[in-house]
């Protein structure tokens with residue numbers, strides 16, 4: 336094996352944070368937000384946000400069936416009602 340000499344300088348531990356508002360990796364997990372409530376697809380767009388009442392939450396959008404939901408990070412897996420998440424009646 337002569338291909339790798341002194342190969343100890345790989346830089347892979349640097350955080351690679353996206354500049355946009357969508358944080359795919361590093362987004363906190365919220366109960367119930369691990370997969371789509373509609374079709375069970377685990378490949379969701381997850382966006383960290385704060386509910387009108389100040390609770391941290393996660394907005395999830397399914398790539399497959401386009402179902403969207405909000406989940407409180409300290410919730411029990413029950414989706415936050417749309418009216419509550421948007422602060423409307």
Ligand SMILES: [Zn+2]
Nearest residue numbers: 371374397400
């Ligand atoms: Zn879905």
